[in-house]
Amino acid sequence: MHEKLKVRYHIGGTFPVIDREKWDSESCNFSCFSSYTFAKCEIHILDCITHSSCHKMYKQLFVTILFIYLFVCLFIFPFTPSTASLHRAISHGECSGDSPASGGGSSGGTASLSLSVCFSPVTRAFPVGGVSFVSHFSLPSLKHIGFAPRLRAVMLRSCARGPQDALRCALPAAVPAVCDRLRECAARIPEAREVLTILEKCTKQQCKGDFPIVVFEGLDATGKTTVTQAVKDALDAVLLRSPPACISQWRTIFDDEPTPIRRAFYAAGNYILASEIAKASTQAPVIVDRYWHSTAAYTIASEINGNVQNLPPVQDGVYQWPEDLLKPDLVLLLTVSPEERARRLEHRGLEKTKEEAEMEANSLFRQRIEESYRRMMNPACQEVDANPSKEEVLKTVLQLIKKHCAL
Numbered sequence: 001m002h003e004k005l006k007v008r009y010h011i012g013g014t015f016p017v018i019d020r021e022k023w024d025s026e027s028c029n030f031s032c033f034s035s036y037t038f039a040k041c042e043i044h045i046l047d048c049i050t051h052s053s054c055h056k057m058y059k060q061l062f063v064t065i066l067f068i069y070l071f072v073c074l075f076i077f078p079f080t081p082s083t084a085s086l087h088r089a090i091s092h093g094e095c096s097g098d099s100p101a102s103g104g105g106s107s108g109g110t111a112s113l114s115l116s117v118c119f120s121p122v123t124r125a126f127p128v129g130g131v132s133f134v135s136h137f138s139l140p141s142l143k144h145i146g147f148a149p150r151l152r153a154v155m156l157r158s159c160a161r162g163p164q165d166a167l168r169c170a171l172p173a174a175v176p177a178v179c180d181r182l183r184e185c186a187a188r189i190p191e192a193r194e195v196l197t198i199l200e201k202c203t204k205q206q207c208k209g210d211f212p213i214v215v216f217e218g219l220d221a222t223g224k225t226t227v228t229q230a231v232k233d234a235l236d237a238v239l240l241r242s243p244p245a246c247i248s249q250w251r252t253i254f255d256d257e258p259t260p261i262r263r264a265f266y267a268a269g270n271y272i273l274a275s276e277i278a279k280a281s282t283q284a285p286v287i288v289d290r291y292w293h294s295t296a297a298y299t300i301a302s303e304i305n306g307n308v309q310n311l312p313p314v315q316d317g318v319y320q321w322p323e324d325l326l327k328p329d330l331v332l333l334l335t336v337s338p339e340e341r342a343r344r345l346e347h348r349g350l351e352k353t354k355e356e357a358e359m360e361a362n363s364l365f366r367q368r369i370e371e372s373y374r375r376m377m378n379p380a381c382q383e384v385d386a387n388p389s390k391e392e393v394l395k396t397v398l399q400l401i402k403k404h405c406a407l
């Protein structure tokens, strides 16, 4: 009964109407993508109610009472939500921490934050447009769904409890979410402000040119650098890599940060890269070494523990390409056997990053990354067996590019 609802929110703007078919009209349950949207969902609910087909008088009366109610809650009750009190609200069932959204339930770390919608004695008394709202929030707890900016930080900490919630928080899959995350840490990490400035300049030009865009993905030492260089030479293409050069000097700083900040950096890198890709694709074919699929696959694999069964189910929203990010024409996933990869890593002899060391020690982590890559959608990855020699891999890859792209 829980439908996944991607909530778009516009604080202070015009509120979109919720598609009421997405609602479970019995209990008014819905799922939202992240704890960020928690407070804002309430706004949608209001909007939904005001746009419902209920009798005009009912509507006006309801809206008036609701605004009085909110006014009282926001200004009469002390507005000091604490992590502890929010936890209390959650554990008392006023909002539930997990749901069977996307079919995962709370098992295997696939639950997402779901809020049982909550409007009170007031809405309970008003069955509106056939939808009777279940009262889950008591009056005092309404202060937790206010509009103060600091509430968002509280929400973020408090609601990111299950692995799936942590995953949603860790993977900012749209420019506003990336910007928010960078802004949140900019006071502590000045480089975040620099990334933001570059990002804000870049998000405008996102229209691709006529030449194809081909992305190469895969674990470390699967041969991406080798093959992308060879393809660039063979096709006289432009070779770009993520994170792009203009921000890669700050990579070591962000690599030492907690996952949500670290991934916000890589996500920002993808959006910045997108504008470089767009520009380059007007001149020549573009070859890209890592892009969104890397950000998503590494985030998912590091936020979920255990074996691949614990990953969010196939078709889950985390595997979707962000709507506001320039799409490539083809994504090739290079895979090699663990033994061959180990041989190549040893042969390459570079110092291992913390993540690479973890990958060597933990083959499950490696498996989770590869499986996440395989589950990515729109565009999905086309797998390439990269075990053979460099020449053979290049030949296979060029054939695939010719087959899928207009060249």
Ligand SMILES: Nc1ncnc2c1ncn2[C@@H]1O[C@H](COP(=O)(O)OP(=O)(O)O)[C@@H](O)[C@H]1O
Residues within 6 Å of the ligand: 218, 219, 220, 221, 222, 223, 224, 225, 226, 227, 344, 345, 347, 348, 386, 387, 388, 389, 390, 391, 393
């Ligand atoms: N097809 C291949 N066969 C054998 N060795 C390879 C092949 N492709 C790459 N290598 C070697 O494996 C190592 C890792 O390759 P690299 O291109 O740096 O991988 P990545 O960019 O994916 O980390 C390098 O030493 C490279 O020369």
Ligand SMILES: Nc1ccn([C@H]2C[C@H](O)[C@@H](COP(=O)(O)OP(=O)(O)O)O2)c(=O)n1
Residues within 6 Å of the ligand: 219, 220, 221, 224, 242, 243, 263, 266, 267, 269, 270, 289, 290, 291, 292, 294, 295, 296, 298, 353, 355
């Ligand atoms: N678009 C990108 C690119 C890299 N990342 C992350 C994923 C991993 O944590 C590292 C891997 O980068 P690394 O430079 O080691 O990759 P190579 O195998 O050297 O090409 O960077 C990302 O999240 N998003």
